[in-house]
Amino acid sequence: MTDNVEKVLFAEFLESSPPNQFIAINDLTHKFHAPTSSYPALHQPAIQLYCNNDLCNGIRFFRSLTPSIRFDNDTTRDLFLTYRCGNCQKTTKQFAFRAQTDETGYSGTVHKYGEYPPYGPPTPPKLLKLIGPDRDLFLKGRRCENQGLGVGAFVYYRRVIENQKNRILSEVKKVLETLNAPTSTIETIDNAINETQFSKSLDIANPTIPEALFINGYNPLKLVYRALSDGIHNHSDEHCLEQAASIRIVLGELSERLAQALKDEAELTHALNKLLNQH
Known part of the structure; x- marks a missing residue:
């Protein structure tokens, strides 16, 4: 499905892709090692976003607060991710999207439904x-x-x-x-x-x-x-x-x-x- 389409990293998708687009992702999942087993899980990389908190007012690293999401049985899932600024620990960003893995189980496509605060360059x-x-x-x-x-x-x-x-x-x-x-x-x-x-x-x-x-x-x-x-x-x-x-x-x-x-x-x-x- 995505063989002839240029794939981007999941972090890049979260940071800069507007809603209502299907994007091919190169690193959609990774092998998650649990104490008793391992399984493919959604990749939740650190991303760089603008934080408008008074302590930041600039680009900062945001990290996911969402627990590990398994992909061992389901190839298509509707998901929510919540990220929080690693600097001020106050500003958050939520993403809603549909993720579908391909035959490899690690890459696939994603359709972003929306995000909050809404997508777009930051307002000063x-x-x-x-x-x-x-x-x-x-x-x-x-x-x-x-x-x-x-x-x-x-x-x-x-x-x-x-x-x-x-x-x-x-x-x-x-x-x-x-x-x-x-x-x-x-x-x-x-x-x-x-x-x-x-x-x-x-x-x-x-x-x-x-x-x-x-x-x-x-x-x-x-x-x-x-x-x-x-x-x-x-x-x-x-x-x-x-x-x-x-x-x-x-x-x-x-x-x-x-x-x-x-x-x-x-x-x-x-x-x-x-x-x-x-x-």
Whole structure:
């Protein structure tokens, strides 16, 4: 069944194969040695995944918590595996799939039903913190994007940005305050926060965005607003998917720059205080 198909390692399948695909696996099972016997068992290798726990925030090794699964009688099985981060010992990942061994008993095919948290590149923790209460709504958009549902992803991202407009602008205000921006600029960003109409609010806020938050020389809020203004009418799902991905990437970069600007200023203030307080 899988003789003429390129086979991958089971670890690679768990780490990087999206759901709803049949994948040929080279090391599906291995010989498990029990005290009184040995038998073929599902291979449960250590895998590398992104861990978003505050102790990690990066790629870490995950190890299976699932007991040995025998394959000596059944050639096809519906299975669940649970993995846990070996560093923080808190973050877990679950996989659901169907595994079928071939005539060798050690290789075979696997069909991934799904996984939780859902498949896809990790969402930066700083971005999730920026959008705050709409975290789940944003992740629904992320799942739509992963599945190629452009209109759905675009609509979810737009709702998040509209809902959290004041939260985003308040973070911009913090950066302006740390940079000792003129009082008139602070008043302008306050006016933008108090404006209830979304488009008008961003029009007011755009001139106040400090260059420290610019991305390749461009104002990120202006870029996002332009994409949101484009809307979804008369556009293909593919176009909406591209726009949604661009909005997510720019918003993620903005969250990083907001956090970095505040961190840089805090470190500078700390360094100055150290020097000024020397005896």
